[in-house]
Amino acid sequence: MTNAATQSLPKVICTSPALYLLENFLSHEECDHFIRIAEKQIAPSVVVDENSGQYVAHKDRTSRGTHFLKNQDPVIAAVEQRTALYSNTPIENGENIQILHYGIGAEYKPHFDYFDPVLPGSAEVLKRGGQRICTFVMYLNDVEEGGETIFPVPNVKVTPRKGDAAFFWDVTADGKIDPNSLHGGAPVIKGEKWIATRWIRERAFY
Ligand code: PD2
Ligand code: ZN
Numbered sequence: 001m002t003n004a005a006t007q008s009l010p011k012v013i014c015t016s017p018a019l020y021l022l023e024n025f026l027s028h029e030e031c032d033h034f035i036r037i038a039e040k041q042i043a044p045s046v047v048v049d050e051n052s053g054q055y056v057a058h059k060d061r062t063s064r065g066t067h068f069l070k071n072q073d074p075v076i077a078a079v080e081q082r083t084a085l086y087s088n089t090p091i092e093n094g095e096n097i098q099i100l101h102y103g104i105g106a107e108y109k110p111h112f113d114y115f116d117p118v119l120p121g122s123a124e125v126l127k128r129g130g131q132r133i134c135t136f137v138m139y140l141n142d143v144e145e146g147g148e149t150i151f152p153v154p155n156v157k158v159t160p161r162k163g164d165a166a167f168f169w170d171v172t173a174d175g176k177i178d179p180n181s182l183h184g185g186a187p188v189i190k191g192e193k194w195i196a197t198r199w200i201r202e203r204a205f206y
Contacts (some may be wrong), residue, residue: 010086010167014154017181018169021158022086022136025165026079026196031140033075034068035194038099041066045100048115053124062106063185067096083136083198086167092204093129099140100185102147102193108185110152113199114170114177129201131171135181136198138165144191153180160193 006027010020026034045065046055071077076097084091100108113135115122137149139160148157149166158166170181185193 013158013166014151014156016154017151017178018173019151019154019156019158020167022165022167023161024163025082025086025136025167026138026140026163028163030075030079031138031162031194034097034099034196035140037068037073038066038101038194042099042101047111048121048125050116050119050121053121061108063100063102063108065098065100067098070094070096079138079196080198083200087134087136087200089133089200090204092206093201095129095132095199095201095205098197100193100195100197102185102188104188104190104192106193107187110150110182110184112170112177112179112182114181116177129205130203131177131201132199133171133175133202134167134169134200136165136167136196136200138196138198139163140194140196141192143188143193146187146189147191147193148186149183150186151181151183153182157186160195 006024008023013019042064045061045063047058049056068076114132142162143160150157172178
């Protein structure tokens with residue numbers, strides 16, 4: 001189930017952070033497949049605790065979520081391959097695809113996807129593949145109102161559209177963490193929002 005025929009070239013949204021819109025990155029069939037599988041296994045979302053490095057529930061992330069195993073089925077494997085291709089990174093550097101569901105009012109407050117090396121919890125998570133260097137946020141449905149992915153520093157937002165992806169770098173071209181990559185998921189005002197996220201590490205993530 002490839003999608004190459006309908007994909008267009010990445011559109012540059014801004015350069016600091018390096019942020020691109022990938023239109024039709026997923027086919028509608030791939031989006032529906034992801035939601036169908038995720039619905040069976042979804043639970044309240046967690047974040048990495050800054051101090052302990054453990055995964056915990058957090059008030060800033062009021063979504064529900066789940067993750068897929070790597071290579072879980074041929075559709076998931078194809079999308080993993082596509083993220084490796086677009087980011088020009090080895091496939092094994094990708095984390096497991098995460099699925100998030102936001103109902104009305106749910107949001108993900110601005111945060112960094114990278115692990116700040118000065119925080120005590122980061123050492124533990126950095127052991128598994130090093131820093132997160134880039135992020136794919138793939139939109140699995142259209143949201144009636146709200147739910148944009150927001151970047152407060154350049155003050156830009158990406159509107160969720162089924163099949164599109166926001167792709168951005170959490171580090172600068174010289175590999176340093178990029179504070180301009182601060183981003184969040186705006187509250188859903190009307191409808192619901194499903195996304196798939198894939199974070200890419202510096203090295204293999206197992
Ligand atoms: O839901 C989003 O748009 C969003 C925004 C910021 C998701 C993430 N970050 C993420 O999963 O890291
Ligand atoms: Zn994020």
